[in-house]
Amino acid sequence: MGALLALASAVCYGVVDFAGGLLSRRVHFAVVTFLGQVGGLLLALVAALVLPADSVRSADLLWGAVSGAGSGTAMLFLNRGLSRGSMSVVVPVSAVTGVALSVLCGVWFLGDRPTATAWAGICVTVPALWLVAGGSRGARDGGEATRTGHGVTDGLIASLGVAVQYIGLAQADAVSGLWPVAAGRLAAVALLVPSAWRHAAEFRRPARLQGQALIIGAGAALALILYLWAAQQQMLAVAVVLASLYPAVPTVLGLALLGERVTRWQVTGLVSATAAVVLLALG
Template sequence: MLALVSAAGYGVSDFVGGIASRRVAALRVVIVSYPLAMVLLSVLALFVDGHVTGPAVWWGLLCGFCQAFGVWWFYAALGSGPISVVSPLTAILVAGVPVGFGVLMGERPSAVALAGIAVALVAVVLVSRGVSDEDVTEHRFTTKVAWLTVGSGLAFGLNFVVINEAPHDAGLWPLVFARIAASVMVVLIALVAGQLRVPTGVPLWLALSAGVLDTVANIAMLWALQNSLLSLTGVLISLYPAGTVALALLVLKEKVTRWQVVGMVAALAAVAMIAGG
């Protein structure tokens, strides 16, 4: 349940942030949402039992760097390459990295859970495919875009692996230090890109909402990882595109492809298989 709450939080946050990014540059949204999440997590950490230790700081900062580079490279890939290719490839890496590390660390999910992981990986790809072939002709999948796509997927996937190593008695402090590192990084990236300007009006409110949702998603992610296998939790959280697509259908009345519908049904089946296994 915690993993699914995290997936829902990330999915809704991406939807809200995506709407804001249609009005202003994506980096201008992130320089609001990330620092807000940092402040909220810092306040909440004071009320949750936890100790600030060296490992908590180290793993938290490393997680934040993964998040920052993941966002940077992902937006760069989307800006230069075909979304229909970049999004699914990134998503499959986000889901696959925790599985690989979990198995290497000795985790042995049941046969049913492993089958659920396979179904979930397929579901992530299908749900993420949401643009027409026209986008592919306008944006080429060059070598640069390929490296950016692989880099963002690995960075986001490693985010789960790294934060999973944080000591359980640290409470929410690893998330605080993760957001500190990520906030510093995105601000520097925005400065270099000439986008260090806080949005106003509706985009600002959407960015603030994304920050609140991101906070909820991060807390649920940490608690889920602490109470279950990395390989299973990471896959469940990586189903977040389903929430984004569902909201696009309900709120924006966007058309959903046949493959996306199949993907969402497969996602539900995967959740049941992983939970049952």
């Protein structure tokens, strides 16, 4: 069940990333990021109230806040990288490095002991994510050196945020219900207030576009809720890897809905990701 929840989280994140990528072409990244976290906070609060907790512990709320600070940072720098046009650099760097950091922390500090089959799945996932996210294009059409350098920097900072997001939320005990997710969204909103203030003029957008940003953020919060449930039933290393397969979803949606062409490297990555899912499920 934990594996299925983690995969559901990946699908949800993938759909959110696809929708967010389309919206970011029309709205400033600071607006998409901030309103997205506000939308996530609203959904998390409703979900936490509808599904009451046995006991809300301050330590779990703190871990949730740490996770939220990570996700707020990750989304800010990921969206900034995408707005600079360095998608072929920032997405694979953030996805692969974030997974690697999370798995290593789980094994070295949290006592995770994946089976040999699970390790095989983890090892397959890293290059699969790179290929699916378009990392193979970086060396060919990365553009100017400055843009590529910005993409690497944004991707690495985003990956640190991703690792903090996953590791922090996994430390929250199930007795606190969904309140750690709500605490995380509140922390993310607070963290992003300075950025939103600097770009206040960009918020003069049609209500329809702002509503879309709120809905996208709610979808991201739902993905985090699914991940939290998965991490409570599955070791961190496996839950993180499965949830991090989300880059495959925008690739498939781009092919199906936008008529985008998928390279042979991305096909290889999708096939490898499927094999990784099987190995991790068996492990």
